[in-house]
Amino acid sequence: xxxxxxxxxxxxxxxxxxxxxxxxxxxxxxxxxxxxxxxxxxxxxxxxxxxxxxxxxxxxxxxxxxxxxxxxxxxxxxxxxxxxxxxxxxxxxxxxxxxxxxxxxxxxxxxxxxxxxxxxxxxxxxxxxxxxxxxxxxxxxxxxxxxxxxxxxxxx
Amino acid sequence: xxxxxxxxxxxxxxxxxxxxxxxxxxxxxxxxxxxxxxxxxxxxxxxxxxxxxxxxxxxxxxxxxxxxxxxxxxxxxxxxxxxxxxxxxxxxxxxxxxxxxxxxxxxxxxxxxxxxxxxxxxxxxxxxxxxxxxxxxxxxxxxxxxxxxxxxxxxx
DNA sequence: TGCATTTCGGATAAACTTGTATTTTTCCGG
DNA sequence: CCGGAAAAATACAAGTTTATCCGAAATGCA
Numbered sequence: 001x002x003x004x005x006x007x008x009x010x011x012x013x014x015x016x017x018x019x020x021x022x023x024x025x026x027x028x029x030x031x032x033x034x035x036x037x038x039x040x041x042x043x044x045x046x047x048x049x050x051x052x053x054x055x056x057x058x059x060x061x062x063x064x065x066x067x068x069x070x071x072x073x074x075x076x077x078x079x080x081x082x083x084x085x086x087x088x089x090x091x092x093x094x095x096x097x098x099x100x101x102x103x104x105x106x107x108x109x110x111x112x113x114x115x116x117x118x119x120x121x122x123x124x125x126x127x128x129x130x131x132x133x134x135x136x137x138x139x140x141x142x143x144x145x146x147x148x149x150x151x152x153x154x155x156x
Numbered sequence: 157x158x159x160x161x162x163x164x165x166x167x168x169x170x171x172x173x174x175x176x177x178x179x180x181x182x183x184x185x186x187x188x189x190x191x192x193x194x195x196x197x198x199x200x201x202x203x204x205x206x207x208x209x210x211x212x213x214x215x216x217x218x219x220x221x222x223x224x225x226x227x228x229x230x231x232x233x234x235x236x237x238x239x240x241x242x243x244x245x246x247x248x249x250x251x252x253x254x255x256x257x258x259x260x261x262x263x264x265x266x267x268x269x270x271x272x273x274x275x276x277x278x279x280x281x282x283x284x285x286x287x288x289x290x291x292x293x294x295x296x297x298x299x300x301x302x303x304x305x306x307x308x309x310x311x312x
Numbered sequence: 313t314g315c316a317t318t319t320c321g322g323a324t325a326a327a328c329t330t331g332t333a334t335t336t337t338t339c340c341g342g
Numbered sequence: 343c344c345g346g347a348a349a350a351a352t353a354c355a356a357g358t359t360t361a362t363c364c365g366a367a368a369t370g371c372a
Contacts, residue, residue, distance in 0.1 A: 001244065001245075001247070001249065002158065002245075002249055002270075002274075003249070004359075004360090005359080005360065006359080006360080008249060008250075008251055009251075011250075011263075012250065012251055015262055027318075028318080028319080029318095036251075038360090038361060038362080040361070040362055040363070041360070041361055041362080043319075043320085044320095044321090044361090046319090047319075047320065047321080050319090050320095057318095057319060057320085058318085058319080058368090058369070058370095059317080059318050059319045059320075059367075059368045059369050059370095060316090060317060060318060060319080060368060060369025060370050060371095061316070061317050061318075061369070061370050061371070062317090062318090062369090062370070063317075063318050063319065063368090063369065063370085064318075064319080065319085088157070089157075089158075091157070093157060093158055093159070093164060094164075094167075094168065095164055095165075095168055102297055102300065103297065104290060104293045104294040104297050105290070105293065106171055106286040106287065106289045106290035106293065107167075107281075107286065107289075108293070109289070110277055110281060110289075111277075113277075114158075114273060114274065114277045117270060117273050118270065118274075121266060121267075121269075121270045125266060130262040130263065131262065133262045133263075133265070133266075134260060134261070134262035137260045137261065137262065137264070138260040141258055141259065141260050144258065160329075160330095161329080161330070162329080162330080183348075183349095184348085184349075185348095194330085194331060194332080196331070196332055196333075197330070197331055197332080199349075199350085200331095200350095200351095202349090203349075203350065203351085206349090206350095213348095213349060213350085214338090214339075214348085214349080215337075215338045215339050215340090215347080215348050215349045215350075216338060216339030216340050216341095216346090216347060216348055216349080217339070217340050217341070217346075217347050217348070218339090218340075218347090218348090219338090219339070219340085219347075219348050219349065220348075220349080221349085
């Protein structure tokens with residue numbers, strides 16, 4: 001995988017949070033049930049995100065978590081860096097912590113090209129994008145399902 | 157990182173092995189010293205690779221490890237799959253083990269595009285490529301160093 | 313004020329990865 | 343056939359990630 005499971009959970013949980021009516025709070029329990037993430041573990045992740053300012057939390061009745069900023073501004077990269085530490089993709093896959101143009105490293109150049117692809121994807125995809133993509137995907141899957149549940153229904 | 161440390165070590169150790177005169181064996185101790193990898197840990201990794209047929213080992217005096225197939229045929233992908241398990245990049249980063257066109261997953265499409273980039277790089281880069289790249293890089297670094305050790309020597 | 317609800321934060325534990333040490337097996341040379 | 347050299351195998355230790363649990367603090371409501 002490209003990032004840790006914690007980061008994966010964080011990203012997955014942010015999607016339903018982005019779909020929530022503005023200002024409304026969601027319970028950890030609900031989010032855990034929706035996403036299938038172990039609830040205690042999810043709670044800790046959400047706490048981290050709240051500490052970082054990505055989420056806002058309130059205790060007590062009608063409490064829970066909600067986004068603390070527009071979903072457009074929350075990129076996957078930001079979440080991955082929050083959970084896995086910044087610089088996860090900084091070092092060269094060849095090993096050396098300091099790998100630059102002046103160090104003999106067999107992998108450096110190829111990796112740098114790939115790395116920028118990864119950064120573009122993670123940095124260019126926001127929670128809003130994910131929520132939108134999920135909505136569209138749901139519609140497509142639903143409409144396919146309606147005309148027969150066998151795989152690749154309709155004319156092949 | 158994109159793959160485990162074990163995979164990284166395996167790839168790094170294969171490069172000096174590819175540069176060895178054909179048929180000659182290298183000691184674990186030597187490889188460990190050259191690459192800076194903990195020698196006992198490296199030994200285990202090399203044993204795994206030998207079991208897989210990538211390397212050939214012999215015990216006793218004048219023993220050690222050598223490649224068991226042309227370096228052109230050993231791709232980074234093969235090594236990563238050997239060390240981290242096949243299918244490391246199979247699942248969607250959205251989580252679901254089974255993520256395909258019929259499952260609603262917000263990340264699926266973007267990830268698939270990125271994934272194929274990763275696979276192209278790892279699958280398209282062989283140990284021979286790495287050894288060659290390292291040789292060229294060494295020459296460049298050396299020639300730069302010769303005319304002054306400050307970074308970005310020559311006209312900027 | 314007192315109670316129910318819900319996050320917060322720390323403690324704990326299980327699982328996996330990484331690293332080290334030790335012993336056993338195999339091979340070569342004399 | 344014996345002794346040393348080297349990988350092979352095994353066991354063990356430390357560190358990190360993932361997961362679980364529980365008491366405490368905060369909040370809203372009656």
